[in-house]
Amino acid sequence: MTDWIIRLIEQSGYLGVGFLMFLETVFPPIPSEVIMSIAGVAAGQGKLSYAWVVASGTAGAMLGNIFWYLAARALGIQRLEPFIHRYGRWITMTWAEVQRSQKWFDRHGTFFVFLGRLLPTVRSLVSVPAGLLKMSFRRFLWASTLGTAGWTALLAGAGYELGERYGEVDKILGPASTAIMVILVAGYIYRVWTHKDLDSSSY
Numbered sequence: 273m274t275d276w277i278i279r280l281i282e283q284s285g286y287l288g289v290g291f292l293m294f295l296e297t298v299f300p301p302i303p304s305e306v307i308m309s310i311a312g313v314a315a316g317q318g319k320l321s322y323a324w325v326v327a328s329g330t331a332g333a334m335l336g337n338i339f340w341y342l343a344a345r346a347l348g349i350q351r352l353e354p355f356i357h358r359y360g361r362w363i364t365m366t367w368a369e370v371q372r373s374q375k376w377f378d379r380h381g382t383f384f385v386f387l388g389r390l391l392p393t394v395r396s397l398v399s400v401p402a403g404l405l406k407m408s409f410r411r412f413l414w415a416s417t418l419g420t421a422g423w424t425a426l427l428a429g430a431g432y433e434l435g436e437r438y439g440e441v442d443k444i445l446g447p448a449s450t451a452i453m454v455i456l457v458a459g460y461i462y463r464v465w466t467h468k469d470l471d472s473s474s475y
Contacts, residue, residue, distance in 0.1 A: 278310055286324050290332030293424070297336025297396060304333070305392075308424050312431020322432055329424035330417065337399045337416050344403025349374070352404070377405045382415045389419025 280288040289311045296302040308329050315322040353367055377384065381402060388398035402412050 274306055274310075277307055281307075281311055281314060282319075285320060286328035289320075289325055290328040290335075293329045293332030294336045297333045298339060304329075304395075304423070305427055308427035309431035309434075312428035313434075315428065316432040322428060325428050326421065326425045329428065330421045333420045333424065334413075334417055337420065338413075340399035341403040341409075341412055341416075344400045345406060347404065348406070349404045374405050377401065377407065381405070381407045382411050385412060385415040386419040389416055390423055395419075395423065 277292060280292060282288075284291070289307065292302065292307045293304060296304045296307060308325075311320065311325045311329060312322070314320045315325045349370060353370075385398050385402055385407070389395045398416070399412075402416075
């Protein structure tokens with residue numbers, strides 16, 4: 273996959289960077305760490321502009337972010353109410369908790385989205401709760417853009433500085449992604465184990 277990413281960036285430049293980051297956002301297994309680091313290497317070699325690498329990567333990722341936000345917003349959390357009533361234990365939330373989460377998101381959603389864009393693994397998922405809970409598009413847009421720009425700038429900057437040693441980026445972020453995944457899975461298992469179905473509604 274790395275060779276394909278290198279070829280596409282060499283052949284398509286900024287459009288290739290934007291396209292790859294869009295794919296990465298829609299299909300998370302494609303690693304942004306590799307895409308933006310390689311683009312940063314190209315910038316360090318003078319083949320591309322660092323500023324335009326960051327701009328194109330951010331734009332591509334934001335198209336994917338907006339796609340998931342609009343899809344989740346069109347679905348809406350209300351349509352999931354029967355599913356949550358029925359399978360609340362496995363979702364680890366009751367409908368009352370969902371409603372409390374919505375109030376929390378109304379107050380703190382902007383920071384949640386911004387921070388989430390800076391975290392490996394989590395960053396690709398942030399659009400879904402923002403859309404489901406109908407966060408205002410304006411708040412979503414600026415918080416996502418700011419966080420996404422920070423992430424792409426960091427990765428491109430690492431590639432710019434490290435050059436052909438850009439693989440070292442994954443040596444740092446790889447374990448961080450794994451740790452976050454372990455924490456999420458452990459948290460889910462704990463929630464399932466301790467979950468109490470407080471919802472008396474029947475579906």
